[in-house]
Amino acid sequence: MKGMTVIVKKTTQLIAGLIFLYGIYIILHGHLTPGGGFAGGVILAGSFILLILAWGSDFLQLVKEERGSTLYENLAILIVLFLALSGLLAGVRVFFSNWLPHGIPGELVSAGMLPLYNIFVGIEVAASILTIFLALVIFKEEVLK
Amino acid sequence: MELAISVITGFMILGAIYAIHARDILSAVIAGGIVGYSLVICFLLLRAPDLAIVQIVVETITLIIMVAVVLDSSRVEAYSKFDRRAWITAGSALLMLLALFWFFRAAASHLEPFGESTLRMADAYINGAVDKTGSVNLVTGVLFDFRGYDTLGEATVLITAVMGVLAILRITGKKKLT
Numbered sequence: 001m002k003g004m005t006v007i008v009k010k011t012t013q014l015i016a017g018l019i020f021l022y023g024i025y026i027i028l029h030g031h032l033t034p035g036g037g038f039a040g041g042v043i044l045a046g047s048f049i050l051l052i053l054a055w056g057s058d059f060l061q062l063v064k065e066e067r068g069s070t071l072y073e074n075l076a077i078l079i080v081l082f083l084a085l086s087g088l089l090a091g092v093r094v095f096f097s098n099w100l101p102h103g104i105p106g107e108l109v110s111a112g113m114l115p116l117y118n119i120f121v122g123i124e125v126a127a128s129i130l131t132i133f134l135a136l137v138i139f140k141e142e143v144l145k
Numbered sequence: 146m147e148l149a150i151s152v153i154t155g156f157m158i159l160g161a162i163y164a165i166h167a168r169d170i171l172s173a174v175i176a177g178g179i180v181g182y183s184l185v186i187c188f189l190l191l192r193a194p195d196l197a198i199v200q201i202v203v204e205t206i207t208l209i210i211m212v213a214v215v216l217d218s219s220r221v222e223a224y225s226k227f228d229r230r231a232w233i234t235a236g237s238a239l240l241m242l243l244a245l246f247w248f249f250r251a252a253a254s255h256l257e258p259f260g261e262s263t264l265r266m267a268d269a270y271i272n273g274a275v276d277k278t279g280s281v282n283l284v285t286g287v288l289f290d291f292r293g294y295d296t297l298g299e300a301t302v303l304i305t306a307v308m309g310v311l312a313i314l315r316i317t318g319k320k321k322l323t
Contacts, residue, residue, distance in 0.1 A: 026198070031280040034194035036288065038299075042202040049206065066311070073307065077300050084293060096293030102279030111280040117289040117296075124300055128307045133210060139314045140217065 003056030012054040019047040023126070030118035031111040037118040041125025049133050057137045066134040073127035076120045083116055150187055157183045170220050174211045178204065195284045 003009065026033075027040030052060065087097030103110035160179030167173040181204035188197040270287055278286035288296050 031282050031285045033282060034284070035198050036195065036282070036285050039195070039198040039202060042199070042206060046202060046206055049209065053209070070307070070311070073304065077304055080297070080300065084297065096290070096297075098278060098290050105275050105279050106281050111278060111286075114278065114280050114285055114289050117293075118285065121296065121300060125303060128303045129206060131307050132310050133206075135310050135314050136210065136213065139316060142316055 003059050004054050008054050012050050016047045016051050019050065020044060023047065023122075027118055027122040028108070028115065030122075031114045032106065032108070037121030038125055040118075041122040042129055044122065044126035045129040045133070048130050052133070052137065057141060062134065062138050062141070064138070066131050066138055069127045069131045069134060073124050073131060076124035076127065080117060080120045080124065083113060083120070146190055150190055153183045153186055153190075168222055170222055171212065171215050173222070174208065174215055177211075178208050181207070195282075 023040045023043035023046075025040075026035035026043060027037060030036035030040065052062070084096045087093070087095055087099055090097070090099040092099075098112040098114070100112035102112050105111070109115070157180045160176045160183070164173045164176040164180075167176060181200065185197050185201045185204070188194075188200060270291060271283065274283050274286045274291075275281065278290045280286040280290070
């Protein structure tokens with residue numbers, strides 16, 4: 001895949017970081033404002049996809065990046081599973097139990113386990129959507145070779 | 146508000162019909178985008194900003210991936226003639242449509258007025274969620290606390306989809322790649 005013009009490249013350089021920060025904001029404030037792990041994760045993946053589309057895969061030399069994103073994806077879903085299992089060890093002993101102290105509703109650090117679930121589900125969604133896009137890009141380059 | 150939603154739903158139906166019948170696959174993909182973006186406006190009108198955010202982001206990225214796929218493959222749809230079998234198919238589809246319309250009308254006449262649901266579970270969620278989960282955003286409270294199994298299932302579906310894509314699209318073996 002070839003890159004686009006200089007204007008597009010420069011604009012994406014300026015904007016991709018802001019989109020990444022916005023995704024992190026959506027994930028971290030998932031228990032306070034609309035949004036959460038799924039929406040923020042897709043926004044995070046969108047910032048990477050923007051960069052790949054603008055600069056082109058031949059400039060970025062994407063060869064086996066999909067292995068790294070697959071690793072992040074599987075680790076994140078494993079951590080979510082372990083967090084859910086940790087409810088069996090403490091408190092009322094049920095799966096997906098919210099056993100951490102709840103804190104004051106409305107503060108950033110509150111709601112017990114929910115921010116942790118949001119963060120790891122966000123990483124998982126971002127990595128899996130990025131993996132699908134990278135697979136489409138990388139395996140096409142292999143065919144053309 | 147119901148009038149606006151009816152108009153937008155009409156647009157969605159038109160876009161979907163055009164997406165089926167377009168000869169150019171690229172314009173069919175763009176017309177499919179009409180359905181998704183109209184759904185975003187419907188969610189906003191129905192006061193569901195969580196769903197609207199997810200829908201608009203997922204729709205945009207899906208559209209990008211679909212356009213990339215279409216540009217790399219053929220843009221012209223294979224077209225078949227309208228013969229006798231097509232008439233039979235169209236007739237049975239019309240009969241199915243009439244039956245479904247009659248069924249949905251009969252089912253909708255027994256429903257409560259729009260927005261006034263009497264589900265007892267929903268009442269418990271809406272009134273007690275902040276005390277039970279500590280989360281101000283009700284949707285996150287339901288998603289990760291009351292309905293944690295559903296969320297785990299969704300994440301598993303994503304993992305399975307990625308595994309399927311990697312398994313189907315990989316052409317050279319993994320050992321050759323390094």
